[in-house]
Amino acid sequence: MSGLVYLLPAALFLGGLGLIGFVWALRSGQYEDLDGAAERVLLDEDPDRS
Amino acid sequence: MAARELGDGAFQAELSIPAAHCAACIRTVERALAELPNVTGARVNLSTRRVSVRWRGEVMPPIPSTLVAIGYPPHVFDAAFEGSDQTLAELIRAVAVSGFAAANIMLLSVSVWSGAEGSTRDLFHWLSALIAIPALIFAGRIYYRSAWSALRRFRMNMDVPIAIGITLAYALSLHEVVTHGQHAYFDASVTLLFFLLIGRTLDHMMRDRARSAVIGLARMQPRGALLLEEDGTREYRPVSEIRAGDRILVAVGERLPVDSIVEDGRSDIDAAITSGESVAQPVAPGDELRGGVLNLTGPLTVRALRPASGSFLAEMTRLMEAAEGGRAGYRRIAERVSTLYAPVVHLTALLTFIGWMLVDGNWHQAITIGIAVLIITCPCALGLAVPIVQVVAARRLFEAGIMMKDGSALERLVDVDTVAFDKTGTLTMGSLRLTNADRVAPDHLAIAGALAAHSRHPASAAITAAASRNAAAPLVAPAEIPGCGVEGRRGGDVWRLGRAAWAAPESASAQGTVLSRNGVAVAEFAFDDLLRPGAEEAVRQLRAEGLEVEMLSGDQPARCAEVAGRLGIETYAAGLLPAEKVARVKELAGEGRKVLMVGDGLNDAPALAAAQVSMAPGSAADIGRYAADLVFLGKELDSVTLSRTMARRADRLIRQNIGIAIAYNFIAVPIAILGYVTPLIAAIAMSVSSLIVIGNALRLLRSGPGRAPDATGATAYEEQPA
Numbered sequence: 213m214s215g216l217v218y219l220l221p222a223a224l225f226l227g228g229l230g231l232i233g234f235v236w237a238l239r240s241g242q243y244e245d246l247d248g249a250a251e252r253v254l255l256d257e258d259p260d261r262s
Numbered sequence: 263m264a265a266r267e268l269g270d271g272a273f274q275a276e277l278s279i280p281a282a283h284c285a286a287c288i289r290t291v292e293r294a295l296a297e298l299p300n301v302t303g304a305r306v307n308l309s310t311r312r313v314s315v316r317w318r319g320e321v322m323p324p325i326p327s328t329l330v331a332i333g334y335p336p337h338v339f340d341a342a343f344e345g346s347d348q349t350l351a352e353l354i355r356a357v358a359v360s361g362f363a364a365a366n367i368m369l370l371s372v373s374v375w376s377g378a379e380g381s382t383r384d385l386f387h388w389l390s391a392l393i394a395i396p397a398l399i400f401a402g403r404i405y406y407r408s409a410w411s412a413l414r415r416f417r418m419n420m421d422v423p424i425a426i427g428i429t430l431a432y433a434l435s436l437h438e439v440v441t442h443g444q445h446a447y448f449d450a451s452v453t454l455l456f457f458l459l460i461g462r463t464l465d466h467m468m469r470d471r472a473r474s475a476v477i478g479l480a481r482m483q484p485r486g487a488l489l490l491e492e493d494g495t496r497e498y499r500p501v502s503e504i505r506a507g508d509r510i511l512v513a514v515g516e517r518l519p520v521d522s523i524v525e526d527g528r529s530d531i532d533a534a535i536t537s538g539e540s541v542a543q544p545v546a547p548g549d550e551l552r553g554g555v556l557n558l559t560g561p562l563t564v565r566a567l568r569p570a571s572g573s574f575l576a577e578m579t580r581l582m583e584a585a586e587g588g589r590a591g592y593r594r595i596a597e598r599v600s601t602l603y604a605p606v607v608h609l610t611a612l613l614t615f616i617g618w619m620l621v622d623g624n625w626h627q628a629i630t631i632g633i634a635v636l637i638i639t640c641p642c643a644l645g646l647a648v649p650i651v652q653v654v655a656a657r658r659l660f661e662a663g664i665m666m667k668d669g670s671a672l673e674r675l676v677d678v679d680t681v682a683f684d685k686t687g688t689l690t691m692g693s694l695r696l697t698n699a700d701r702v703a704p705d706h707l708a709i710a711g712a713l714a715a716h717s718r719h720p721a722s723a724a725i726t727a728a729a730s731r732n733a734a735a736p737l738v739a740p741a742e743i744p745g746c747g748v749e750g751r752r753g754g755d756v757w758r759l760g761r762a763a764w765a766a767p768e769s770a771s772a773q774g775t776v777l778s779r780n781g782v783a784v785a786e787f788a789f790d791d792l793l794r795p796g797a798e799e800a801v802r803q804l805r806a807e808g809l810e811v812e813m814l815s816g817d818q819p820a821r822c823a824e825v826a827g828r829l830g831i832e833t834y835a836a837g838l839l840p841a842e843k844v845a846r847v848k849e850l851a852g853e854g855r856k857v858l859m860v861g862d863g864l865n866d867a868p869a870l871a872a873a874q875v876s877m878a879p880g881s882a883a884d885i886g887r888y889a890a891d892l893v894f895l896g897k898e899l900d901s902v903t904l905s906r907t908m909a910r911r912a913d914r915l916i917r918q919n920i921g922i923a924i925a926y927n928f929i930a931v932p933i934a935i936l937g938y939v940t941p942l943i944a945a946i947a948m949s950v951s952s953l954i955v956i957g958n959a960l961r962l963l964r965s966g967p968g969r970a971p972d973a974t975g976a977t978a979y980e981e982q983p984a
Binding site (some may be wrong): 216220223224227228230231234235238243244245246247248251252253254255 | 284285288289306307308309310351354355358359362365366369382385389393
């Protein structure tokens with residue numbers, strides 16, 4: 213029982229972190245161009261635009 | 263062009279670039295745009311085939327001309343199709359929140375089921391209650407909203423029992439927790455939400471994907487046009503800004519944006535998409551042209567007669583809106599089931615409550631059991647039964663190059679008994695085929711082929727295709743004379759290929775398309791329509807399945823008779839106006855027929871909207887693609903039979919799934935009514951029934967259309983050997 217006192221909050225906190233991470237990724241538009249992201253891997257970084 | 267002000271002197275514009283398809287495209291476009299003056303950034307979105315450009319300053323950099331120069335002609339972005347992503351984002355967020363809550367509550371519940379007692383159990387229950395609240399409010403509001411809007415109009419949908427079920431389950435569990443009870447249904451209420459949201463999100467994504475794929479094809483109708491201003495400057499403007507009297511430059515291979523009159527230039531035009539006529543017609547100054555026709559051989563300067571809103575296209579849209587109703591009366595299977603299901607379930611729960619009150623008069627127990635009935639009958643499997651099958655079917659069709667825009671299209675396709683085809687562009691490819699190649703001397707055919715290679719006229723394409731096996735003879739100074747034909751020199755002779763009156767003025771008897779040497783006809787060419795691959799088999803198979811096949815065309819009777827004869831179509835109508843096509847479809851519907859309309863042209867769009875269900879090839883006019891329920895990208899017409907086969911298989915699986923869901927209720931409801939349901943049993947029963955339904959739907963994915971043994975024996979689609 214005493215172990216639960218910190219195990220439960222820790223579990224919920226980690227789960228919540230994952231949820232927040234997902235929502236952040238969604239909001240910052242990382243799911244908006246899945247095809248493009250797959251193709252951009254093949255592009256070299258443009259030195260003059262970085 | 264529409265530019266959005268971002269503040270601080272920065273602007274942003276979005277353009278559609280359908281030609282972009284690979285990493286190299288991204289690089290080329292982004293680099294070229296970034297090098298323009300004042301441009302601060304350009305980013306290509308490959309999924310939506312768009313580029314968004316940001317720049318500083320009031321003056322817009324020459325973005326469209328730059329894109330044209332590097333080979334990615336932009337289409338002015340059509341804002342009418344914006345805004346669908348909002349729903350998807352909300353659904354995905356809801357799935358994430360409910361998934362998080364469901365997983366955590368389920369873990370806590372497992373501890374309770376495996377024997378947690380006393381204050382530990384209470385702690386777990388309180389925690390579950392706490393986690394469930396945001397999930398119900400955030401993820402559940404989608405169902406609450408939908409259920410409320412249905413109830414407000416005194417209607418029932420599947421969301422009503424869902425909303426009532428999860429709310430009552432939560433309320434009951436909260437009461438249990440407060441009174442230190444043993445059974446809490448937080449897990450049931452949240453997992454239910456999670457499962458149902460997955461089904462709903464998949465359904466939405468499927469439609470979204472098909473829709474954006476269809477929009478990505480937006481090439482046929484020009485979104486913008488090159489205007490010639492009074493002071494001689496040229497400017498690219500969206501179609502909606504064209505006014506009557508504007509002068510427009512129409513290059514070879516472009517479509518006319520609006521109804522207009524030719525001012526300067528000679529050419530041939532292809533009107534197949536507007537009127538269904540398959541033969542190209544010559545045009546000269548003074549001719550009136552409809553918006554949407556394709557300019558084939560020479561550049562034209564035209565004066566707009568009407569703005570886009572008054573043009574042929576807009577007229578078709580109006581006809582289409584008037585014709586809508588082929589599907590308005592249709593109610594989806596899920597809707598039909600839910601109108602029966604919800605009252606039965608609620609009545610059962612109520613009767614259970616009354617029954618237990620009569621038996622032992624214990625309020626608390628009667629309410630608990632009544633709510634348990636509601637929870638166990640919550641249409642989890644039923645809510646997944648239909649969308650999951652349609653999502654899987656849509657994916658199968660997507661792989662075969664067929665876009666389904668609405669799940670109900672499959673349901674409507676099932677009981678179709680009449681198929682009406684358009685001719686030009688649907689049964690035929692809209693291009694010509696040379697029929698008398700064997701009667702033309704080989705060296706004449708070779709010369710004709712060499713001349714024809716310099717023209718975009720459909721007849722030229724047919725001659726080039728037929729002559730390709732012969733060695734092309736060298737020609738000197740070939741030139742296309744718009745509206746007439748092609749001319750070239752070889753040795754001391756002048757060879758001409760084209761209209762008889764122009765090519766062979768010396769030979770009065772010559773007709774049609776001829777090849778001439780120094781004005782004397784040496785060969786005549788005859789053409790017929792090139793049939794779409796698979797057209798014959800598709801028509802034969804549809805007829806073999808007992809469907810009526812009709813052809814509705816705007817082309818001349820002689821050409822229709824010829825094509826109908828070749829395909830074995832007995833009923834056909836030629837020379838139809840768009841409104842007459844609609845009238846024919848409505849007449850058939852009036853006879854109680856279920857009509858599938860397959861067509862591609864602007865002139866078919868109203869008929870597509872009027873039919874029970876409609877299909878269009880990917881080459882169809884925008885408006886036709888938007889009107890059609892299914893769009894097939896391949897050339898093969900067997901997409902029609904394939905879709906129908908898939909629709910029937912999906913229909914069978916949907917009925918099976920609904921059967922499974924009902925059978926589940928027959929077993930589970932008596933147990934619930936007798937009061938034996940605990941949260942553990944509810945969780946197992948609901949998960950198992952959902953998994954069975956999903957597994958059954960996935961069977962559609964496993965077997966190929968041809969290999970699947972068909973229970974009815976009515977259809978057998980033979981897959982083409984790869």
